[in-house]
Amino acid sequence: MQSDVQITAVQRAGQALQKIPAAHGVAVLGLQLAGRARRPGQLARYLRAVPPDKRKLSLGAGAMTLPGWLCTDLVPVKPSVMYLDAAKQWPIPSASFRYMLCEHMFEQVPYDVGLRVLREARRVLQPGGVLRLSTPDLNVVRSLPDSTEADVLEYVRWSNRTFGTPAERADMDSPVHTLNRVMRAWGHSYIYDEATLRNALQRSGFQEIRRCGPDMSEHTELLGADRHAALVGDTPNRVESLIVEATV
16 A cells, blocks of 8 residues: 555645646546556456455545555546546446445535446445445534534644635634535535435445444455545544445
8 A cells, every 4th residue: 555645745746736727637638548548458457356255446546546456536646546437337347346435535526426426336336245435424514613522623623724725724713614615625516414325325226324433344345445534634534524334
């Protein structure tokens, strides 16, 4: 597994490119074209090499690749990451994977598209396969202005200190800045509460939906798969994340 320093370096490079829209667009297109050309071979090699009961697919992996997983992303920033637009039909055989991870990507697509993603996940998973999905928790977000919990107050300060504008950093204790950021930043399109997420999973054919804590799972293959804390820290990850595992 690559170090957090390497992950941060890739992120910084991406953030720097985003400040130059034309260069960023060219870079994204180049990565996608290269990824599309590599994809048939990557998928075929993985399916040949890994037994069906050990196959694991990661959606929206970014730079955070995991040993033993077929890691995918819309913009494959590393050659080992397979190009996949999860909002469209996946060029992956039905019932071909046992485990799937979708960590802090699902909130970046609208609700209707999210249902399409879940239906494709359901199709690609084997009977008894498990999807582990992590996304910001709307119940936490809407409680931010009124919460007195120490972890939530620290989460607000951390968010404003880390991601705020100079004016927001000067008002670091304001939960309203943090609430607006969660709803609007990082390409966020739809934020779920637990009831809505459960309903979307059930509508898409998933069963046995259970909520999990970070790095907690009844499935050995999913232990240690969470990587969001490597980017934001343990406390912010625990405060903001709604994590469920759903079985086909």
